[in-house]
Amino acid sequence: xxxxxxxxxxxxxxxxxxxxxxxxxxxxxxxxxxxxxxxxxxxxxxxxxxxxxxxxxxxxxxxxxxxxxxxxxxxxxxxxxxxxxxxxxxxxxxxxxxxxxxxxxxxxxxxxxxxxxxxxxxxxxxxxxxxxxxxxxxxxxxxxxxxxxxxxxxxxxxxxxxxxxxxxxxxxxxxxxxxxxxxxxxxxxxxxxxxxxxxxxxxxxxxxxxxxxxxxxxxxxxxxxxxxxxxxxxxxxxxxxxxxxxxxxxxxxxxxxxxxxxxxxxxxxxxxxxxxxxxxxxxxxxxxxxxxxxxxxxxxxxxxxxxxxxxxxxxxxxxxxxxxxxxxxxxxxxxxxxxxxxxx
Numbered sequence: 001x002x003x004x005x006x007x008x009x010x011x012x013x014x015x016x017x018x019x020x021x022x023x024x025x026x027x028x029x030x031x032x033x034x035x036x037x038x039x040x041x042x043x044x045x046x047x048x049x050x051x052x053x054x055x056x057x058x059x060x061x062x063x064x065x066x067x068x069x070x071x072x073x074x075x076x077x078x079x080x081x082x083x084x085x086x087x088x089x090x091x092x093x094x095x096x097x098x099x100x101x102x103x104x105x106x107x108x109x110x111x112x113x114x115x116x117x118x119x120x121x122x123x124x125x126x127x128x129x130x131x132x133x134x135x136x137x138x139x140x141x142x143x144x145x146x147x148x149x150x151x152x153x154x155x156x157x158x159x160x161x162x163x164x165x166x167x168x169x170x171x172x173x174x175x176x177x178x179x180x181x182x183x184x185x186x187x188x189x190x191x192x193x194x195x196x197x198x199x200x201x202x203x204x205x206x207x208x209x210x211x212x213x214x215x216x217x218x219x220x221x222x223x224x225x226x227x228x229x230x231x232x233x234x235x236x237x238x239x240x241x242x243x244x245x246x247x248x249x250x251x252x253x254x255x256x257x258x259x260x261x262x263x264x265x266x267x268x269x270x271x272x273x274x275x276x277x278x279x280x281x282x283x284x285x286x287x288x289x290x291x292x293x294x295x296x297x298x299x300x301x302x303x304x305x306x307x308x309x310x311x312x313x314x315x316x317x318x319x320x321x322x323x324x325x326x327x328x329x330x331x332x333x334x335x336x337x338x339x340x341x342x343x344x
Contacts, residue, residue, distance in 0.1 A: 120134045
């Protein structure tokens with residue numbers, strides 16, 4: 001009798017968690033779609049939804065065809081795919097390494113991409129395509145260095161985070177030096193890139209990001225259950241039949257690729273990867289993989305911050321400035337809390 005009650009209680013609890021997951025994911029998807037519509041409709045000229053739909057269907061709409069199709073649509077697509085990539089990538093690192101500080105912004109992955117890109121802009125005066133390729137290579141190289149230095153005799157999450165923070169500081173110093181020696185004509189380009197911005201997004205530059213996100217998201221979702229098991233710890237995951245080294249390698253490569261390409265497309269949009277995972281867990285709860293909710297939170301943060309930066313102030317600010325304002329207080333709070341617990 002007691003066993004039957006326990007099974008019924010477990011099943012009822014699981015059903016509630018499933019309903020919450022479906023409901024909150026649906027709400028996040030609807031909010032993301034609403035922000036996409038706002039990105040296409042709002043600007044110096046506000047276009048009705050019928051004109052926007054007409055442009056998307058290939059119709060010629062006076063005034064709207066250029067503004068919506070050439071300017072606003074690439075900006076919106078860049079925000080959607082970059083936000084999704086940052087959200088998913090940040091959630092993977094935080095879950096896999098079981099620490100909210102273990103995200104690409106804090107441990108230096110996006111800084112590695114930024115340093116490579118700034119080097120190409122300032123020193124090589126390279127084209128946008130070369131800058132994008134260098135950004136991806138820089139992100140991957142940074143991960144290899146961090147992982148190699150943190151391995152030691154045994155893999156340590158705390159060591160990885162501390163090495164990442166130290167490497168990030170070093171790479172920031174390199175970026176500052178490059179900005180000091182750069183030509184005056186190159187500095188604005190580098191600054192725009194470093195601030196994290198959707199300004200000037202062009203459709204032809206977004207294809208690599210779109211393709212990689214669409215290609216690697218199913219792979220990440222396939223390993224989603226194993227990712228949740230990794231959060232239980234190395235021994236627990238191994239006892240449940242998870243090949244931890246293989247799973248960790250595939251997830252790291254997948255997440256770094258999408259993050260690096262997002263950084264190449266929009267610059268390092270601050271704190272999106274840091275905030276998306278914790279917000280998704282608070283809203284959706286535990287028991288199911290929060291990969292898609294975290295990605296949707298990333299989309300909402302990027303598009304929402306871009307709209308705020310465009311229309312909430314007299315001066316227009318890049319999206320990275322707004323997300324930085326939102327994320328910095330949370331980082332300080334988290335560092336204080338972790339220091340009190342003695343987790344680092």
